[in-house]
Amino acid sequence: MAVRSVARPSRRDTPASRPDGAPRRRHDWTGLLFVLPFLVFFVAFLVWPLLAGLGTATTSAGLSTSGEFVGLDNFIDALRDPDVWTSLGNTLWFTLLSTPILVLVGLVLALLVHQLTPARWFWRLSFFAPFLLPSSVVALIFVWIFQPDFGMADGMLAAIGLNPGIGWLSDPSMAMFSIVLTTTWWTVGFNFLLYLAALQSIPQHFYEAAAIDGAGDWRRLWSITLPLLGRTTGLVVVLQLLASLKVFDQIYLMTSGGPGTSTIPVIQYVYEIGFTNFRVGYASAISYLFFALVLVIALVQLRLFGNRKESDR
Amino acid sequence: MTVDAAPVDRPADDSGLDRTPGAAPPRRRRPFRPGMIALFLVTAALAVLWLMPLAWALFTSLKPEGETTAIPLRWLPTEWTLAAYRAVIGGSDVGLWMFNSIFTATVTTVLVVLVSSMAAYGFARTTFPGRRLLLALTVMGIMVPPQVLIVPLFAEMVALGLVDTYWGVILPQVVAPAMVFIMVKFFQGLPHELEEAAHMDGASRWRIYWQIILPLSRPVLAAVSIFTFISTWNNFLWPFIVTTDPNAMTLPVGLIAVEGGFGLRYAEIMAASVIAALPLLIIFVLFQRQVVRGVAHTGLSGQ
Numbered sequence: 001m002a003v004r005s006v007a008r009p010s011r012r013d014t015p016a017s018r019p020d021g022a023p024r025r026r027h028d029w030t031g032l033l034f035v036l037p038f039l040v041f042f043v044a045f046l047v048w049p050l051l052a053g054l055g056t057a058t059t060s061a062g063l064s065t066s067g068e069f070v071g072l073d074n075f076i077d078a079l080r081d082p083d084v085w086t087s088l089g090n091t092l093w094f095t096l097l098s099t100p101i102l103v104l105v106g107l108v109l110a111l112l113v114h115q116l117t118p119a120r121w122f123w124r125l126s127f128f129a130p131f132l133l134p135s136s137v138v139a140l141i142f143v144w145i146f147q148p149d150f151g152m153a154d155g156m157l158a159a160i161g162l163n164p165g166i167g168w169l170s171d172p173s174m175a176m177f178s179i180v181l182t183t184t185w186w187t188v189g190f191n192f193l194l195y196l197a198a199l200q201s202i203p204q205h206f207y208e209a210a211a212i213d214g215a216g217d218w219r220r221l222w223s224i225t226l227p228l229l230g231r232t233t234g235l236v237v238v239l240q241l242l243a244s245l246k247v248f249d250q251i252y253l254m255t256s257g258g259p260g261t262s263t264i265p266v267i268q269y270v271y272e273i274g275f276t277n278f279r280v281g282y283a284s285a286i287s288y289l290f291f292a293l294v295l296v297i298a299l300v301q302l303r304l305f306g307n308r309k310e311s312d313r
Numbered sequence: 314m315t316v317d318a319a320p321v322d323r324p325a326d327d328s329g330l331d332r333t334p335g336a337a338p339p340r341r342r343r344p345f346r347p348g349m350i351a352l353f354l355v356t357a358a359l360a361v362l363w364l365m366p367l368a369w370a371l372f373t374s375l376k377p378e379g380e381t382t383a384i385p386l387r388w389l390p391t392e393w394t395l396a397a398y399r400a401v402i403g404g405s406d407v408g409l410w411m412f413n414s415i416f417t418a419t420v421t422t423v424l425v426v427l428v429s430s431m432a433a434y435g436f437a438r439t440t441f442p443g444r445r446l447l448l449a450l451t452v453m454g455i456m457v458p459p460q461v462l463i464v465p466l467f468a469e470m471v472a473l474g475l476v477d478t479y480w481g482v483i484l485p486q487v488v489a490p491a492m493v494f495i496m497v498k499f500f501q502g503l504p505h506e507l508e509e510a511a512h513m514d515g516a517s518r519w520r521i522y523w524q525i526i527l528p529l530s531r532p533v534l535a536a537v538s539i540f541t542f543i544s545t546w547n548n549f550l551w552p553f554i555v556t557t558d559p560n561a562m563t564l565p566v567g568l569i570a571v572e573g574g575f576g577l578r579y580a581e582i583m584a585a586s587v588i589a590a591l592p593l594l595i596i597f598v599l600f601q602r603q604v605v606r607g608v609a610h611t612g613l614s615g616q
Contacts, residue, residue, distance in 0.1 A: 028439060028440050028441045029441050030441075031435040031438070031440065032435065032441040032444075033435070034431045034434050034439065034518070034522065035432045035444075037427075037432070038429060038451075038493060039432070041487050042451065042490070044484075045466065045469075045487070045488045046454050046462065046488050046490075047454075048469070049465035050461070050462065052465040052468070052469070056465060064471075112352060112359070113356060116349075116356055121601060123356060123360055124601070125597070125598070125601070126359075126360035127360070127363055128597070128604075128605075129367065129594060129597065132543065132547075132593040132594055132597050133547070133589075133590050133593070134547040134564065134568075134590070135547065135549045136566070136568045136569045136589070137565070137568065137589050140568065140572065140582050140585075142366070144373070144579055144583065145366055147382075149384050150381075150384050151386075152366070152386065155385065155386030158386070159385075159386075185363065185366065193605060197609030217348070242458075246459075248460060249549045253549075253569060267460045270464065271463070274464045274467075275467075283464050284464050284465065287460070287461045287463075288461070291457070291461045294456075295456060298456055
């Protein structure tokens with residue numbers, strides 16, 4: 001689908017819109033009319049709250065009170081707030097743990113399924129289905145699975161003779177790993193499908209040529225498949241990083257950030273400051289610090305990714 | 314990031330993951346090598362591992378409450394019962410939340426497809442002044458994490474009186490710059506000839522958009538619809554923020570609201586989860602091909 005445009009030269013400006021010059025020019029403004037409904041939504045529910053939030057961040061606003069102008073105080077307070085650093089640290093730690101796992105597992109699953117023609121729909125369903133569940137369902141199921149003693153996780157360990165009694169969600173040093181495990185099960189299907197699509201678009205004649213040269217399976221994997229997946233990997237890593245940085249649902253629903261503050265992500269801290277403590281100005285300041293962080297990471301990633309794309313062509 | 318860098322050497326319509334019969338090139342495997350059996354076993358084991366939590370939830374939901382905490386763990390109920398389902402459907406607002414979810418997700422999807430495709434048409438196919446700037450702003454909008462907006466957006470909803478309303482859930486989710494971007498890329502690749510001919514015949518811009526561009530864009534419209542529907546249906550954070558009245562909640566939010574109400578009745582919690590999980594699983598089984606292509610498409614286009 002997307003690929004359809006590959007075959008054709010894609011031009012930024014559509015010459016068709018003014019093949020005969022002047023008379024058409026008047027119609028140009030109708031283009032704006034088409035964009036207008038989207039712009040209304042875009043301004044009302046993205047640009048405006050973005051600017052309003054920045055304004056609020058410089059006040060001592062509460063949930064229903066507008067507060068006074070306090071300049072950069074909220075930002076300075078946020079930088080001094082140990083809980084901000086804890087929640088930012090947890091968010092980064094989750095991202096660092098989950099990204100490589102989700103990319104690698106997605107790749108491995110796709111490589112396996114790509115080799116198996118029979119019942120491919122079934123493999124695809126198995127690995128992708130969890131992605132279709134709402135986060136609250138995933139949380140309910142996994143909190144249940146991680147119950148001590150009678151939960152499935154402990155039950156399986158007991159069945160193979162290992163000592164259960166791991167504090168899956170109650171041990172501060174274990175909780176984040178359990179969250180990552182849950183997240184992997186839940187979301188790896190998306191990366192899996194991206195890789196599967198990429199694998200199927202690798203030209204077959206590369207493999208045929210390699211086979212003639214006597215390359216074995218592993219050789220073909222290392223010398224053809226993996227290098228050709230480079231662009232997809234770049235994309236998957238970027239999307240995964242951005243998705244992981246936004247983590248909130250499963251943590252909030254499974255551990256509420258606990259035990260203690262061992263898993264609290266920055267979004268949850270913003271939520272608590274804003275909607276539980278009603279310090280809206282302060283909450284806005286923290287979310288802008290977080291936004292700045294995401295922006296920096298995204299821009300660095302896009303730059304790396306953009307370069308990779310150029311060099312591929 | 315962009316479509317045109319996709320490594321592709323086969324016809325566009327085969328970009329989905331399903332091979333069209335006949336179009337499939339010969340695969341490099343020879344049938345039945347020992348390696349294939351090992352591969353099969355590994356994949357099957359992983360698939361079982363992946364399906365296990367779902368099976369576990371399903372079996373638990375069919376147990377009588379007393380059996381759910383048995384040690385050692387029992388997979389199958391000794392007595393199969395729908396008691397948990399009856400309790401959930403009769404004792405909570407699951408039906409109402411299901412309706413709320415269906416309604417808000419459907420309206421959001423329709424609005425996203427309409428509003429975004431119109432915008433994409435304007436951006437891709439016309440040359441009004443300021444077009445490039447607006448498109449650049451739209452693309453920048455993709456970078457804004459929705460979570461950063463929740464606090465000011467909630468204040469805005471309070472001011473507009475939209476808290477606990479369907480529109481409060483729907484309107485902010487209509488802003489989907491990534492979907493606009495995906496469609497701009499697609500529209501730019503469509504041939505110009507048809508449009509020019511229509512133009513000569515005096516067709517209006519609206520007619521061209523509605524009767525030429527949209528019909529040519531079914532695959533991308535399907536992808537955008539499916540994606541919007543999945544993400545709206547499953548969205549937790551925004552509906553959670555903007556609804557406090559149980560009557561206005563969507564299914565994912567309602568589930569969490571009553572989790573406490575179920576106490577430690579695991580069979581009921583799992584029954585509610587199964588009910589919430591089922592609609593999209595059914596949609597996936599029915600529209601597997603489109604969903605899979607949708608993912609592939611989103612990926613190739615970048616976000």
